[in-house]
Amino acid sequence: DTEVTQTPKHLVMGMTNKKSLKCEQHMGHRAMYWYKQKAKKPPELMFVYSYEKLSINESVPSRFSPECPNSSLLNLHLHALQPEDSALYLCASSSGQGSLETQYFGPGTRLLVL
Amino acid sequence: DQQVKQNSPSLSVQEGRISILNCDYTNSMFDYFLWYKKYPAEGPTFLISISSIKDKNEDGRFTVFLNKSAKHLSLHIVPSQPGDSAVYFCAARDSGAGSYQLTFGKGTKLSVIP
Numbered sequence: 001d002t003e004v005t006q007t008p009k010h011l012v013m014g015m016t017n018k019k020s021l022k023c024e025q026h027m028g029h030r031a032m033y034w035y036k037q038k039a040k041k042p043p044e045l046m047f048v049y050s051y052e053k054l055s056i057n058e059s060v061p062s063r064f065s066p067e068c069p070n071s072s073l074l075n076l077h078l079h080a081l082q083p084e085d086s087a088l089y090l091c092a093s094s095s096g097q098g099s100l101e102t103q104y105f106g107p108g109t110r111l112l113v114l
Numbered sequence: 115d116q117q118v119k120q121n122s123p124s125l126s127v128q129e130g131r132i133s134i135l136n137c138d139y140t141n142s143m144f145d146y147f148l149w150y151k152k153y154p155a156e157g158p159t160f161l162i163s164i165s166s167i168k169d170k171n172e173d174g175r176f177t178v179f180l181n182k183s184a185k186h187l188s189l190h191i192v193p194s195q196p197g198d199s200a201v202y203f204c205a206a207r208d209s210g211a212g213s214y215q216l217t218f219g220k221g222t223k224l225s226v227i228p
Contacts, residue, residue, distance in 0.1 A: 004157075031214050042203055042218035043158065056215065090157050094214055100146050100165050101207070101214055105157035 003027075004106035006091050012112045015081060021109045023074040023091030030096030032074040033103065034066060037088045043105075049074060050096055081113045117141045118206050120219035127226050133191040135222050137204030140185065144206040148216070149178060149189045152201045161202075162189070194226045 004025045013019050023032065031050050035043035048056035049068040057066075063085075065077040074091055088108045094101040119138045127133045137147075145166040150158035164171040164178045164187070171178050177190045191198055204219040 006157075033214075040221075042220055045215060048214060050214070088155065088157075092157075096214070100163070100209070102148060102160055102163055103214070103216060104160055105150070108155070108157045110155055 004091055004093055004104050006089075006106035006109050008109060009107065010110045010112075012114065013078065013081065014114055015083075017081075018077070018079045020078065021076040021089055021091075021111075023076075023106055024072055025093040025104075025106075026072055027093065027104070028071075028095075029093035029104075030071060031094045031101070032068065033092040033094075034064075034074070034076050035090040035092065035105075037090055037108070043090055047076075078111075081111075083113050086111055086113045115140070116220075117144075118204055118217045118219040120202075120204055120222045122222050123220070124223040124225070127194045127224065129196055129226055129228050130193045133189075133194045133198065133224055133226065135189040135191075135202050135204075135224065137187045137189075137219055138185060139187075139206050141206070141208060141217070142185070143208040143210060144217075145209050146207045147178070147180060147187050148205045148207075149176075150203045150205060151198075152203060152221070158203060191224075194224075196226050196228050199224055199226045 034046040037043045047066045052068045067075040090108045091106040092103040094103045148163040149161040152158045180187045201221040205216040
């Protein structure tokens with residue numbers, strides 16, 4: 001089983017709203033990732049959690065706040081977003097235990113900021 | 115500077131024929147390469163990978179070839195099927211860098227014509 005699940009599938013929010021994206025995996029993976037993908041572009045890495053600790057933050061604005069409550073869950077809290085933040089937000093996970101790691105992606109959350 | 119390049123934005127192939135998708139890289143420290151397939155508004159699906167100690171890896175209809183001296187890899191799909199129509203991303207990783215970060219190419223859109 002290589003499934004990563006994400007909720008919600010679609011999200012529309014105003015610039016003053018607070019919302020959260022959720023990601024879950026039950027593969028025992030210890031590395032989890034948030035990516036942002038715009039149309040016709042490759043995924044752009046935002047954050048990496050390794051063993052529930054934030055290990056990489058790719059200079060993401062503070063209106064995006066990641067959280068890793070446990071080894072299976074990853075959240076992305078959103079506050080005061082801008083219309084240009086509209087994109088597909090992808091979660092991924094990998095074992096975190098070896099060099100030949102494969103990242104498995106979830107289906108994504110399609111976010112529209114109005 | 116783009117370290118992973120997919121120079122063909124699109125490719126059209128007749129059903130039943132071979133599809134060849136190409137990828138070039140510049141970072142000689144990359145030691146693990148992956149191909150992902152992506153349908154619109156969905157997350158990338160892992161297809162096949164290859165480590166730098168190999169020059170070929172095969173999985174069913176999919177074969178990846180790696181030419182380290184040329185810093186080139188290719189994905190062969192044979193026979194091509196209409197369901198293979200998607201965007202294909204090449205990704206690479208430098209395991210020695212101590213992070214799990216993947217570097218993606220910009221993708222090639224494959225259209226398989228029935």
